[in-house]
Amino acid sequence: MNVSLPPPATSASLRPLILVLGACGFASTFTMRLVDPLVPTLAADFGRSIAQVAGMATAFSFSYAIGQPFLGPVADSVGKLRTISACLFILALLSLAASFALSFEMLTAVRAATGIAAGGVIPVAMAAIGDRAPMAERQVMLGRFLVLMIVGQMAGAACSGVIAEHIGWRSVFVAAAALAAVAALLVVLVLKPRPDAARLPLSFRNALANYGTVFANPRTKLIYALVITEGSLIFGMPPYVAAILQERSGIGPSLAGLVIAGTGVGGIVYGMLTRVLVERLGPARMTTVGGLLMALGFALFALPFLPWWSAFGFFVLNGFGFFLMHGTFQAQATELAPTARSSGMALFACSLFMGHALGPVIMGLALHLLGTSGAVLLFAAAIGLLGFLTPRILPLAGSRT
Known part of the structure; x- marks a missing residue:
């Protein structure tokens, strides 16, 4: 099957892509790290041990990992930008749901689901950059994307404690929901899917074919x-x-x-x-x-x-x-x-x-x-x-x- 790849892009033409996808990475990593400073607060609120609350990070990471083999073929079939925006909207809804959690079990389940949604943002964004940036520029573009992603990770850890101390821990998840929603809107309004992209219909057979191509x-x-x-x-x-x-x-x-x-x-x-x-x-x-x-x-x-x-x-x-x-x-x-x-x-x-x-x-x-x-x-x-x-x-x- 002959696939027509897009012509190489310039650094200037890639700037909007990097900024918007960087905002997506910021929102995703903000959500990823925001529970860390809240562990003692959540343990006290729900009457759980520190180790039990810290286990929510494992639930998030495990879900992030196991969701990847499914999200990759989805993005290849329906489009990377569509996948990123959909996952961010779901991420916003799940973060908002976390703010209303009435039990520790409910919050843990929501965080596990959040890990799956977050997993459809950063890896797919890197793939989108790979589609548009020539190899000579790719590592530079990924480095710029990485800066915004890391800032989000640090902000999630730093800001969640401050927000929780002054407003309450539930407000931290509301802030995360707002960031994810804004990032999703930026993707929809600013970025456009590649019109010449060749995509196979979403099916189990095509997913296996994609992984066969990878390996x-x-x-x-x-x-x-x-x-x-x-x-x-x-x-x-x-x-x-x-x-x-x-x-x-x-x-x-x-x-x-x-x-x-x-x-x-x-x-x-x-x-x-x-x-x-x-x-x-x-x-x-x-x-x-x-x-x-x-x-x-x-x-x-x-x-x-x-x-x-x-x-x-x-x-x-x-x-x-x-x-x-x-x-x-x-x-x-x-x-x-x-x-x-x-x-x-x-x-x-x-x-x-x-x-x-x-x-x-x-x-x-x-x-x-x-x-x-x-x-x-x-x-x-x-x-x-x-x-x-x-x-x-x-x-x-x-x-x-």
């Missing part, structure tokens, strides 16, 4: 395996940071949250410098340098005698290194199957969130066997090795020669 690329399995490994190594640490810092320095969760936020700051720095980094380093060197920077950040955090506030700088370094590596994987994943790009990116996101779920389990076992410093150093060595090996086992499209 026909010999690089697919390797990229997904690398992303699962990357996700488990980078996301294994955050759930234990507060406990480690409390044990070392006696600081509370608010300051621990500030330290973890350093990862987002590192991501923003990456987003601002993406073009320079791509031009100066190239994808192969970006994965290697990213792995080494993450290894350095982890290794410094493993030193127990350093003051707690120094950890913020280590996590900025860690976040910058992560997005050097992950941004490269994202750009490569958009090219696995150009005619089934949403399906390819859906499985990419599913792989990342599988690593997200696996990482804390591995870190918990390592902490039990090796102690804090030993476990963190083990993760440092592993992520550094991943960065070193990636360009040697995976040919990276667009690499400098």
Whole structure:
């Protein structure tokens, strides 16, 4: 089947697309992280333990992951922009429903459903950028999209606590609903689907055909395996940071949250410098340098005698290194199957969130066997090795020669 792909776009012509999809990513990640600061408040309101309320994050992430294999073919068949706007409208309705939850079970169920809807925004947006941006510009465009997405993630964690303290936790979900609705309207009013896009009708057979196209690329399995490994190594640490810092320095969760936020700051720095980094380093060197920077950040955090506030700088370094590596994987994943790009990116996101779920389990076992410093150093060595090996086992499209 011959598919007519759109002509390459310029950076200026892509600006409205990046801004609007960035607003969508902002709304999605705002919703993703807003429960974290509310855990003690919700535990008190519903008479539950901290661990039970924290489990809502697992429900959200698990639903996000399992929804991906279904959302990818939907986006490839009905259109990426239509899928994003529909998921954002559903996200708005579910967030509003969460504000009226009368029980802990109801809120948990709504959050699980919210994870599925949120999963139809960011991976599909990346696929849409892949459709319109030529490979030479793609990682730069994805970096700019990433900045707005990270700001949303940080805002969700930072603003929800302030809103809850002054207005109440239910108002946090109302704010999230408003953001999702506005982002959906922007997609409908500003962006237009590609008129020449070739789409197969939505069916189980066509969905399998799309995934067959994705896995026909010999690089697919390797990229997904690398992303699962990357996700488990980078996301294994955050759930234990507060406990480690409390044990070392006696600081509370608010300051621990500030330290973890350093990862987002590192991501923003990456987003601002993406073009320079791509031009100066190239994808192969970006994965290697990213792995080494993450290894350095982890290794410094493993030193127990350093003051707690120094950890913020280590996590900025860690976040910058992560997005050097992950941004490269994202750009490569958009090219696995150009005619089934949403399906390819859906499985990419599913792989990342599988690593997200696996990482804390591995870190918990390592902490039990090796102690804090030993476990963190083990993760440092592993992520550094991943960065070193990636360009040697995976040919990276667009690499400098």
